[in-house]
Amino acid sequence: MRVRKLTFAALAVVAGLSLTACQDGEDDLGQVAPSSASSASGGSGSGGTNQDGGKDSAGKGSGGQGTAAGTGSDENSKVGKCRTDDLDITASDSTIGGDTEGTVAVEFKNGGGRDCVLSGYAGVDLKTSAGSLSAERTGEKATPMTLKDGESVYFGINYPLNTSGGSGVRITALVVTPPDETKSFSLEWPGAATLPATDGSGSQVKVGPMGSAGQGEG
Numbered sequence: 001m002r003v004r005k006l007t008f009a010a011l012a013v014v015a016g017l018s019l020t021a022c023q024d025g026e027d028d029l030g031q032v033a034p035s036s037a038s039s040a041s042g043g044s045g046s047g048g049t050n051q052d053g054g055k056d057s058a059g060k061g062s063g064g065q066g067t068a069a070g071t072g073s074d075e076n077s078k079v080g081k082c083r084t085d086d087l088d089i090t091a092s093d094s095t096i097g098g099d100t101e102g103t104v105a106v107e108f109k110n111g112g113g114r115d116c117v118l119s120g121y122a123g124v125d126l127k128t129s130a131g132s133l134s135a136e137r138t139g140e141k142a143t144p145m146t147l148k149d150g151e152s153v154y155f156g157i158n159y160p161l162n163t164s165g166g167s168g169v170r171i172t173a174l175v176v177t178p179p180d181e182t183k184s185f186s187l188e189w190p191g192a193a194t195l196p197a198t199d200g201s202g203s204q205v206k207v208g209p210m211g212s213a214g215q216g217e218g
Contacts, residue, residue: 079115079146084183086112089176093190094156094213101158104191105213106176109152119144123177124157124207126189129170133195135207142209156213158206160196168194179210 087108094105106124110116120142124135135157147153162168170193177184195204 079117081180082108082110082116082118082147082178083112084178084181084185086110086114086116087178087185089178089185089187091157091174091176091187091190095161095191100161102161102191103213104157104159104174104189105154106157106174107152107154108147108178108210110147110149113149115146115148117144118147118153118179118210120179121207121209122155122179123175123184124205125175125177125184126159126171126195126205127173127175128195129172132175133169133205134203135205136203138206138208138212140209140212143211145210153211154213155210156208157191158208159191160204161192162194162196164196166197168196170194 088111089106089108091104091106094103095101096103106122108118108122121137126133126135138158145153157174171189171191173186174189175184175186198204
């Protein structure tokens, strides 16, 4: 009887150890399975985030291209503004005999290899013996326009003729800045050599918007 009791006791211990081992194995499997599912779910979630992120990024990229196109790119068939470096800028005397004012026509010729947009007024400054003189806008309505590659647009600069008989103020150069640009272009002044001397109250020189003058017109 003692031997059988010991045998039963030994069997009970072995069975208990086996049960514990099975439970531990099940626990391990239980832990591994959720972890794998979590990884798979997380991988899928991460992939979804990346995909969404990719879409967001692509969306922003498209927006970025749109913005770039709006400022000088041909992407997406959008027309950007005309840059100073895209334009061949020249000026000519367009004063007609009998006019009470002198007129200079400034030409912007698109040589940038693409269409571009011009809108508003160019900046105009005259370098004179008395210092720099900025032209005032005429106040005419400025309409945006697309300047085709190779084509030109003109605007006028009006100034008083020096009929005083005095030496007046000598003009040494014309400085032009295209609309919405900060880079200027300097060229020779083709108009009358001098302006009448004034008391300095207001500018004598006026500038019109894009398209306000034609070739050979005041």
